[in-house]
Amino acid sequence: xxxxxxxxxxxxxxxxxxxxxxxxxxxxxxxxxxxxxxxxxxxxxxxxxxxxxxxxxxxxxxxxxxxxxxxxxxxxxxxxxxxxxxxxxxxxxxxxxxxxxxxxxxxxxxxxxxxxxxxxxxxxxxxxxxxxxxxxxxxxxxxxxxxxxxxxxxxxxxxxxxxxxxxxxxxxxxxxxxxxxxxxxxxxxxxxxxxxxxxxxxxxxxxxxxxxxxxxxxxxxxxxxxxxxxxxxxxxxxxxxxxxxxxxxxxxxxxxxxxxxxxxxxxxxxxxxxxxxxxxxxxxxxxxxxxxxxxxxxxxxxxxxxxx
Amino acid sequence: xxxxxxxxxxxxxxxxxxxxxxxxxxxxxxxxxxxxxxxxxxxxxxxxxxxxxxxxxxxxxxxxxxxxxxxxxxxxxxxxxxxxxxxxxxxxxxxxxxxxxxxxxxxxxxxxxxxxxxxxxxxxxxxxxxxxxxxxxxxxxxxxxxxxxxxxxxxxxxxxxxxxxxxxxxxxxxxxxxxxxxxxxxxxxxxxxxxxxxxxxxxxxxxxxxxxxxxxxxxxxxxxxxxxxxxxxxxxxxxxxxxxxxxxxx
Numbered sequence: 001x002x003x004x005x006x007x008x009x010x011x012x013x014x015x016x017x018x019x020x021x022x023x024x025x026x027x028x029x030x031x032x033x034x035x036x037x038x039x040x041x042x043x044x045x046x047x048x049x050x051x052x053x054x055x056x057x058x059x060x061x062x063x064x065x066x067x068x069x070x071x072x073x074x075x076x077x078x079x080x081x082x083x084x085x086x087x088x089x090x091x092x093x094x095x096x097x098x099x100x101x102x103x104x105x106x107x108x109x110x111x112x113x114x115x116x117x118x119x120x121x122x123x124x125x126x127x128x129x130x131x132x133x134x135x136x137x138x139x140x141x142x143x144x145x146x147x148x149x150x151x152x153x154x155x156x157x158x159x160x161x162x163x164x165x166x167x168x169x170x171x172x173x174x175x176x177x178x179x180x181x182x183x184x185x186x187x188x189x190x191x192x193x194x195x196x197x198x199x200x201x202x203x204x205x206x207x208x209x210x211x212x213x214x215x216x217x218x219x220x221x222x223x224x225x226x227x228x229x230x231x232x233x234x235x236x237x238x239x240x241x242x243x244x245x246x247x248x249x250x251x252x253x254x255x256x257x258x259x260x261x262x263x264x265x266x267x268x269x270x271x272x273x274x275x276x277x278x279x280x281x282x283x284x285x286x287x288x289x290x291x292x293x294x295x296x297x298x299x300x301x302x303x304x305x306x307x308x
Numbered sequence: 309x310x311x312x313x314x315x316x317x318x319x320x321x322x323x324x325x326x327x328x329x330x331x332x333x334x335x336x337x338x339x340x341x342x343x344x345x346x347x348x349x350x351x352x353x354x355x356x357x358x359x360x361x362x363x364x365x366x367x368x369x370x371x372x373x374x375x376x377x378x379x380x381x382x383x384x385x386x387x388x389x390x391x392x393x394x395x396x397x398x399x400x401x402x403x404x405x406x407x408x409x410x411x412x413x414x415x416x417x418x419x420x421x422x423x424x425x426x427x428x429x430x431x432x433x434x435x436x437x438x439x440x441x442x443x444x445x446x447x448x449x450x451x452x453x454x455x456x457x458x459x460x461x462x463x464x465x466x467x468x469x470x471x472x473x474x475x476x477x478x479x480x481x482x483x484x485x486x487x488x489x490x491x492x493x494x495x496x497x498x499x500x501x502x503x504x505x506x507x508x509x510x511x512x513x514x515x516x517x518x519x520x521x522x523x524x525x526x527x528x529x530x531x532x533x534x535x536x537x538x539x540x541x542x543x544x545x546x547x548x549x550x551x552x553x554x555x556x557x558x
Contacts, residue, residue, distance in 0.1 A: 208406035211360055215400045216420040216468070217392055226419070230410050307409045307452045 022066045029063035057303040099265035113187035118194025143192035152185040182254040201236035234304045241297040317366035328531040337505040341522035348529045350511045371397040371475045399469025403481040407453040439467040459490030479510040515558045519543040
């Protein structure tokens with residue numbers, strides 16, 4: 001993979017599709033948080049100062065994150081053409097910023113898919129129906145027990161070598177199968193870890209909370225979504241944060257599928273320049289992203305600290 | 309009118325028989341205290357009456373609605389609709405409060421009113437305000453449970469149990485998690501309820517409280533009711549040897 005391949009992406013509609021997606025997502029999250037906020041306000045007297053509940057903070061954050069590709073597009077417009085001299089530091093930064101969009105894409109979509117999937121897997125593993133719980137137990141065991149890199153390769157090559165399905169032509173918008181396969185692989189893998197975290201959180205809830213809800217007449221669904229889940233979110237947040245930060249760095253594994261994410265670019269640049277500078281710049285990108293994530297997690301955690 | 313009827317209740321956990329044929333009837337306005345040593349089945353009896361445990365055989369009826377009945381050796385529980393009907397007829401106060409920590413005091417009390425009993429927010433708030441005034445907690449309405457003392461938390465949980473206007477309230481050792489000073493406040497609230505002729509079943513270790521507030525005391529040990537009678541008489545002049553021995557410890 002040579003760094004000059006970047007120029008082919010330059011002309012693609014990737015950015016525009018990504019931008020539309022991100023704006024749609026951002027607006028979606030804003031609407032959801034507005035709905036929750038309005039519902040939340042109902043519990044306070046009129047005119048009272050109402051604190052934003054954690055879910056609203058979370059959705060506002062997601063809305064903010066969704067807008068990042070859009071922001072990058074705007075910045076890129078003012079930074080000028082990327083196909084400049086990539087041997088300079090500025091050129092390196094620009095190329096890596098381009099790769100970072102993919103890194104971010106993998107990260108973002110993996111979070112979007114793996115968190116709900118993790119909840120489903122956790123529920124499946126706790127199912128009273130033996131067959132279902134065994135299936136999900138095996139799922140978690142295998143996904144946690146084998147290398148992520150192997151899983152990525154299997155998702156990418158599996159369809160062809162196992163079923164003879166050619167994946168070369170599969171495209172969803174600007175995303176080729178390499179990119180899609182990496183998101184599928186990461187999502188399946190992280191769902192297994194999230195599932196275990198959620199299961200731990202749900203099982204750590206005192207029995208008394210269920211009993212109090214039951215005696216008050218709440219249905220099972222109401223108990224779960226009003227009483228249990230909000231408290232579980234608070235309990236699992238530190239562990240989920242851990243996984244999210246690990247995911248940022250794990251995206252570099254997409255390199256094995258030749259996805260042009262940041263680490264792939266950094267490797268190519270480093271060998272072209274015979275320098276470690278691209279790696280250091282890439283490292284700074286990863287670190288910067290994690291610093292932002294840490295502070296966002298901090299804000300969410302703080303928004304839930306009104307009770308213990 | 310009988311608010312609570314329990315007849316020939318049997319309950320075992322694995323091979324351990326916890327309740328061996330309990331009969332207990334509580335009439336309207338009556339306050340019954342259940343006393344006895346730990347492991348005697350008091351709490352289990354309460355948990356069976358409040359649908360938290362399923363019995364093995366016997367009959368339970370609350371407010372005239374049959375929760376479960378045994379006919380020709382087979383136990384039948386009522387359907388879901390009746391179950392929720394029955395659950396709206398009683399309140400339960402736990403030993404360790406079990407308030408919802410992520411809800412304010414107000415929401416702890418109004419949540420079930422709004423989302424289970426489909427009352428309007430304004431109605432629920434009115435109920436909440438009057439109950440909090442009664443509990444002397446008006447200033448704490450918007451606080452979270454973690455900022456309250458144990459006694460205040462227990463009073464909130466009593467308010468929560470009262471909010472749905474139940475026909476009977478069960479107390480499962482309501483003061484066991486409190487220090488003596490806080491205990492007083494909670495017991496006073498229960499005393500006030502007794503004066504208002506609220507039907508109550510109270511599992512307690514507070515002997516003098518049981519003697520003064522309860523109409524009737526039931527002494528349980530080893531899964532059976534050993535002795536029951538008018539509160540003052542049972543405490544001051546127990547007939548059974550086992551009761552005497554237990555009360556001598558107080």
